[in-house]
Amino acid sequence: QVQLIESGGGVVQAGGSLRLSCAASGRTFSSYVVGWFRQAPGKEREFVAAVSRKGGSTTYADAVKGRFTISRDNADSTVFLQMNSLKPEDTAVYYCAADNTVFLRTTPSEFDYWGLGTQVTVSS
Numbered sequence: 001q002v003q004l005i006e007s008g009g010g011v012v013q014a015g016g017s018l019r020l021s022c023a024a025s026g027r028t029f030s031s032y033v034v035g036w037f038r039q040a041p042g043k044e045r046e047f048v049a050a051v052s053r054k055g056g057s058t059t060y061a062d063a064v065k066g067r068f069t070i071s072r073d074n075a076d077s078t079v080f081l082q083m084n085s086l087k088p089e090d091t092a093v094y095y096c097a098a099d100n101t102v103f104l105r106t107t108p109s110e111f112d113y114w115g116l117g118t119q120v121t122v123s124s
Contacts, residue, residue, distance in 0.1 A: 002026040002098050002113050009118030020081040022096030029077040033099045036081045038092035047106040059104050086122045093117040
């Protein structure tokens with residue numbers, strides 16, 4: 001089992017950057033694929049990015065490709081989401097999630113563990 005806590009959200013102007021962190025508890029963190037998802041008001045939760053267990057493979061939603069970078073530090077049990085060139089449409093609550101699998105997942109229902117989320121607001 002793993003517990004996840006997100007941090008790093010805030011308010012930023014369009015074109016700015018934020019770095020989100022997802023800190024995990026548990027000694028088997030490196031056994032989990034970790035993903036970032038986001039949910040804007042009135043919309044469904046959507047996939048943003050995911051990273052493999054050792055960090056060697058990543059996948060991104062088309063909407064963030066080239067602007068966001070996901071990475072992980074298994075020694076510190078932390079996953080990061082570096083967000084550059086932010087747009088107002090990136091405004092949402094951002095969640096990290098973990099799945100005990102070898103596959104890079106992109107569907108929210110496939111992830112077993114979730115954090116409570118951190119708010120990101122991008123002003124125009």
